[in-house]
Amino acid sequence: MAGSAALIAPFAWGDQLPRLSGGRIALRPIDDADAAGLLAIFGDPEVVRHWSRPPLSNLVAAATLVDEIQEGFLRRHAFHWGIVDAASSELIGTCMLGSLTFRHRRAEVGYILRRDRWGQGLASEALAVLFGFCFDKLGLHRLEADVDPDNQRSLRLLERLGFQREGRLRERWNTYGTPRDGIFLGLLRSEWRRAGPT
């Protein structure tokens, strides 16, 4: 019984998210100096095509995103890591956990990569590291994702890592004024394929 109690005890986050690493990438907390890096990612209309917010237009908007990310962590509401190139330490993307509940041992995942780093397997490596943390350190049993049906890259990424499609939620999102369905996917700890470098 003591073992199961330990598993459901909330993770002690401390002042900031833990740094995680594996393969060609590392995951680290987002800080104030990351506004320009986030602008290069979230300012690209192609990258945020399936997002429910317009692309960031300038550094002020990017600094506001940094504030939102930090506020999300302080409230233990959303947990965003920066994805950095392990060789250069350059910020190349972000990944996050939302709707985290230790009671039900699940969370929703989100991720984004700067466009010039697509097609290199880096998002797969970042998520493999994140999932290892979720299943091994947080003791989660289930991860979820909700993807636009046209977002083929994202669907391929998740399915390569073992996610299964569980349903289609009709007109779940309002994306740039258009109702969009969401493909709901889930990954169980018991079926997680350790496809990444961890």
Ligand SMILES: CC(C)(COP(=O)(O)OP(=O)(O)OC[C@H]1O[C@@H](n2cnc3c(N)ncnc32)[C@H](O)[C@@H]1OP(=O)(O)O)[C@@H](O)C(=O)NCCC(=O)NCCS
């Ligand atoms: C979703 C997203 C992160 C996927 O990025 P990605 O680079 O395609 O994903 P991966 O890291 O898994 O890379 C896989 C691709 O790299 C290729 N690749 C090249 N070298 C590789 C290597 N060493 N290892 C693995 N794959 C490699 C694979 O063949 C694959 O290409 P393919 O999809 O054309 O077959 C990216 O498209 C993105 O940021 N999109 C915008 C944000 C977004 O939509 N987020 C999700 C919201 S639900």
